[in-house]
Amino acid sequence: MRVxxxxxxxxxxxSPLEEGKVKIYACGVTVYDLCHIGHARSAIVFDVIRRYFxxxxxxxxxxxxxxxxxDKIINRAKKEGIPWDEVARKYTxxxxxxxxxxxxxxxxxxxxxxxHIKEIIEIVKGLIEKGYAYVVDGDVYFEVExxxxxxxxxxxxxxxxxxxxxxxxxxxKKNPLDFALWKASKEGEPAWPSPWGPGxxxxxxxxxxxxxxxxxxxxxxxxxxxxxxxxxxENEIAQSEAYTGKPFVRYWIHNGFIxxxxxxxxxxxxxxxxxxxxxxxxxxxxxxVFLLSTHYRSPIEFSEEQLLExxxxxxxxxxxxxxxxxxxxxxxxxxRRSPLEEPLRQSTESLRARFEEAMDDDFNTALALGHxxxxxxxxxxxxxxxxSGDVALSLIxxxxxxxxETGAVLNVFQRSPKEWHLSLLRTRVPNMTExxxxxxxxxxxxxxxxxDWKRADAIRDELKEKGIILEDTPSxxxxxxxxxxxx
RNA sequence: GGCGGCGUACCCAAGCGGCUAAGGGAGAGGUCUGCAAAACCUUUAUUCGCCGGUUCGAAUCCGGCCGCCGCCUCCA
Numbered sequence: 001m002r003v004x005x006x007x008x009x010x011x012x013x014x015s016p017l018e019e020g021k022v023k024i025y026a027c028g029v030t031v032y033d034l035c036h037i038g039h040a041r042s043a044i045v046f047d048v049i050r051r052y053f054x055x056x057x058x059x060x061x062x063x064x065x066x067x068x069x070x071d072k073i074i075n076r077a078k079k080e081g082i083p084w085d086e087v088a089r090k091y092t093x094x095x096x097x098x099x100x101x102x103x104x105x106x107x108x109x110x111x112x113x114x115x116h117i118k119e120i121i122e123i124v125k126g127l128i129e130k131g132y133a134y135v136v137d138g139d140v141y142f143e144v145e146x147x148x149x150x151x152x153x154x155x156x157x158x159x160x161x162x163x164x165x166x167x168x169x170x171x172x173k174k175n176p177l178d179f180a181l182w183k184a185s186k187e188g189e190p191a192w193p194s195p196w197g198p199g200x201x202x203x204x205x206x207x208x209x210x211x212x213x214x215x216x217x218x219x220x221x222x223x224x225x226x227x228x229x230x231x232x233x234e235n236e237i238a239q240s241e242a243y244t245g246k247p248f249v250r251y252w253i254h255n256g257f258i259x260x261x262x263x264x265x266x267x268x269x270x271x272x273x274x275x276x277x278x279x280x281x282x283x284x285x286x287x288x289v290f291l292l293s294t295h296y297r298s299p300i301e302f303s304e305e306q307l308l309e310x311x312x313x314x315x316x317x318x319x320x321x322x323x324x325x326x327x328x329x330x331x332x333x334x335x336r337r338s339p340l341e342e343p344l345r346q347s348t349e350s351l352r353a354r355f356e357e358a359m360d361d362d363f364n365t366a367l368a369l370g371h372x373x374x375x376x377x378x379x380x381x382x383x384x385x386x387x388s389g390d391v392a393l394s395l396i397x398x399x400x401x402x403x404x405e406t407g408a409v410l411n412v413f414q415r416s417p418k419e420w421h422l423s424l425l426r427t428r429v430p431n432m433t434e435x436x437x438x439x440x441x442x443x444x445x446x447x448x449x450x451x452d453w454k455r456a457d458a459i460r461d462e463l464k465e466k467g468i469i470l471e472d473t474p475s476x477x478x479x480x481x482x483x484x485x486x487x
Numbered sequence: 488g489g490c491g492g493c494g495u496a497c498c499c500a501a502g503c504g505g506c507u508a509a510g511g512g513a514g515a516g517g518u519c520u521g522c523a524a525a526a527c528c529u530u531u532a533u534u535c536g537c538c539g540g541u542u543c544g545a546a547u548c549c550g551g552c553c554g555c556c557g558c559c560u561c562c563a
Contacts, residue, residue, distance in 0.1 A: 009491085011503090029563075042563040072561075154558075160489050161559060203561090225563030226492095232562090255563070256492090262555070266562060293511075294500070298493080299556070309499060309512045316511080319525065358501090367501050370510035377510095377527085384519085384527050453521060460523075471524045480525085485513070 006252040027224035030067040031091035036272040064107040098275040113206035138184030138197040154230035204235040223253035292365040312484025322417035335389030347378040424481035
């Protein structure tokens with residue numbers, strides 16, 4: 001496996017610290033508001049990375065934290081007039097609601113900053129003792145100039161950063177880039193006792209404390225959005241390595257941003273879409289496929305158009321699956337061999353290898369999906385050649401199994417066509433039930449029996465108006481919800 | 488200003504020195520069908536922002552230019 005390591009700036013062969021095991025820490029979210037699609041991207045990217053390591057047979061420990069104490073949470077609490085911990089609790093719940101819907105698996109451990117105050121204080125104490133940190137009025141700062149390698153992740157020297165520094169000049173700090181390990185609390189703010197007076201942890205220290213506690217002083221992979229490279233991850237390295245004297249993380253993985261009109265989606269620009277809103281209009285699987293259709297390090301332009309394309313892709317899978325189900329329901333019949341057996345057999349057999357080759361190369365999910373669509377076409381071609389019998393049945397079953405297994409790594413293509421179409425029906429055509437559609441289909445069937453094409457077509461057109469497509473197949477008429485651009 | 492990235496067909500997108508430049512969407516034509524839909528087939532890049540260079544050979548490596556974006560402050 002090759003993984004792009006932000007630290008070295010290139011793809012490296014991945015070899016874990018401990019044979020057969022991978023320890024991953026991904027930065028989660030600060031729970032002060034609903035998550036937007038950018039948060040979804042990060043969560044899904046690392047969800048897939050974790051699933052892929054597991055697929056490859058690694059024993060994976062995956063940790064994703066919650067920042068549950070921070071200025072933004074305190075501000076939000078003031079705004080909403082509720083206690084700060086209530087804000088954290090509420091948005092943690094909302095986070096789970098969104099991520100569960102998107103098929104993001106829970107991490108093995110989901111630690112919270114406030115549960116690790118003891119460990120944080122321990123590290124801060126150690127850093128002061130070792131001369132890397134200093135106390136000012138109850139605050140504790142990390143002294144960046146004491147750490148020789150400061151800037152090695154973001155590839156900047158202290159001098160470079162000073163030149164373009166836009167940081168607030170705080171006269172109490174020895175260097176404007178010194179960052180807070182511990183912040184003294186103001187009156188009425190949440191506070192924990194510490195050797196430096198009541199206060200709360202700085203933002204960066206929690207990740208060092210939690211990752212090292214649960215994964216050890218050196219672990220394999222640490223990740224998050226590319227905007228965390230500086231200062232967050234740079235600071236984590238500084239404080240962790242200064243404290244332990246050991247390398248902190250072996251591979252740093254960062255995902256790219258989501259853009260709107262080619263600009264980074266962010267809270268401050270106000271150009272963001274919440275996961276909640278998107279899921280009102282698109283199936284979660286569509287969002288996953290949309291996000292995985294581009295390499296994780298590239299920017300993705302978010303648009304309705306793009307989601308519709310992803311929807312068409314997902315629909316293509318389930319439409320084919322539906323064909324397969326119909327084929328199977330016709331039962332085992334007279335053996336009729338197809339000249340396309342061999343191409344299908346080969347595509348099926350090579351899918352796993354091609355999938356792994358793509359994923360082994362820095363988690364190329366876009367290429368992996370491309371291979372899956374190729375097999376999908378092979379299945380359709382085979383079905384078009386009108387085969388029947390046991391050989392055909394087993395070839396098709398093998399092909400579908402291969403798609404299901406590789407799909408499981410991306411956590412897509414795991415439902416039945418019926419579930420997919422019912423899900424679309426609920427969100428797209430809420431005023432129509434499956435029973436009503438079935439009734440129309442029966443009406444049309446009797447019209448067709450009498451060769452009353454006009455009446456039959458009128459019924460079909462009526463449903464089409466509402467976004468429901470009827471298809472006449474060998475085993476009767478089936479319905480689908482119009483997906484993609486045509487919808 | 489410093490550092491980093493990107494520019495591949497109508498749109499999205501893979502491609503990391505050499506097989507016909509994946510795949511999806513959209514459009515056009517065809518096969519199938521009562522008609523459709525779906526599916527399949529054909530078609531839309533002799534060419535990868537532009538200009539040079541290295542090489543037997545470059546979308547892929549190097550240099551310059553143009554355009555876009557990100558980080559340097561909280562941010563996934």
